[in-house]
Amino acid sequence: MADEDEVNVTDLVDGLDFLGSDDTPSITNNYQENAGSDGSIFTTASINKNIFNANFSLHFSDWYDLKLAKHDIYRLFIQKKLMRLRSDAEPAKVSFARATPFDIKPFQDGAHDATFSIPFENPSGYKFSLLRSDSLYTRDEAGWQRGMNLPNGEDLIYRHTVPQFKIFNASDIPIDPYYQRHDLKIIVKFKGNSLQLVNKTNGTSWKYNKSSNGSDLIVLDGINTTLNGTPASANTDYGNLILEKGWNDIVATGATTVDITFSFPFIYIG
Template identity: 35%
Template sequence: MPDLFFMKKGHEEINLTARLPAVELLEVNTGAPQLNPTYTGIAGSDGQLLQSVAFNSSTFTVSLLIKGNSRSDFNLIKSELQKELYARVPIRLRSSFEPAKAVWVVANPTEIAPLSNSDQGMVNFAFTVISGMRTTPFRSDELNSNKELLTVGMGLPDMDNLPEYRFYSQEFDVFNPSDVEIDPYIQHHDLVITFKGKARGILVENTTNGTSFKINPDQVQTGEHSWKVKPVLEQGDVVTMDGITLFKNGDCGDVRTDFGHLVLAKGNNHIKLTGLTDVDVTFSFPFLYF
């Protein structure tokens, strides 16, 4: 029997169908991507110029069969479903049909009523997918510990030889199997890059698409007229690029940058590091799918 997994933001995931045995999952349906193009018209010219395309929130429908033993039993199950699925915070849903693709949603008003002269009923629970996309319930650096969830159609070319996301050299490839590029600036996608090692300054380049950012060394005043360069990374330090914000040992504002950022193209991304030795770098992000 298929399972429906449910998680409120900030809580542990639960198997909703196992918790409510009288509720049977029949089907899930992901709505079509909702494109929102922006155009600019030019006076005297035919048509318009396409400026950008965003993906709006989409829909997700869960078909459930409620099998009550009595009308009061049916109403109790209805109450339990409403208590779990209607919340003031986003909830994450995924099913055993595609266990590695989840959606963050908000429930839409849905009537739950039994069939005529029956204590059973089928309901098509409708949800709004906040980001308009599905996401893996794990991050890229957790991929190898979630092999049992993987299915065909996730953009991974070899299920027996999964890509790595922790690197120990100055040049390496980061594989993005998503349906879209990962852009933490324009699209606010979740991308966390962690650096360990030794460096006065670091230049990080994605030679595949030309995006980059530079972490500059800071100058520390040692006397009235004397300064010294403070390295970006020393033994035991950790620098993290969380989206477009840099942290050093958990503190924001202690790192100088050129205000650049990386974008991960679909597929392989060749990354080049300059200035970092004793390299230990991790790329952590969820995969995104329509």
């Protein structure tokens, strides 16, 4: 499950081998039609739920062995909750998906082998980095791979104690916690009468209007603010920050000292 320890399914079922997976992103473009006018006017686009197939082979000794293996496989994959899935082809990217119905049967009568595919529904339509940004900056070997849009030779730092700094969004898309409900947590401690964060790259901002002595833990989780775990959006201007792809220039004003962490998964299309 998405909130449980990760397991290697081929270690749990004797004779099961993973053969790879295939997936295709899904996008819907919307247009406005104007009577009497040629063509259509583009309005919006959205990434949709997609389906990807995980392919397996299964070797078994007899019919009874097959029945036991099928039970173990169905028990693992036919679940109501989202499962966090990743493969050795993309070890630093994960999908959150649910299995749909699938069958397992020998490739011919009397055979001791079967090949089958499990179709998974991915409701977000995205893949995500295995680790969040504030873990990735340590360059943990398990959290990095080619194809993640990460710059070469540059340190990626997501915790800052100075009023001006840069945040790198390695995603394929902007991180938008309001309109797209993307996961973005900004964890703050500050000393001063107030604190405003402005992303100079796109003009988005958030302001905490109350004073803090530097020990309070203030978290902007998407569009909701908490103070030491208690709802505190009323203490803000109800703003939020959007992170553009690549580098974002962030400025903090109104405080004498700051300790600011940006925590989010990178988002990938396919």
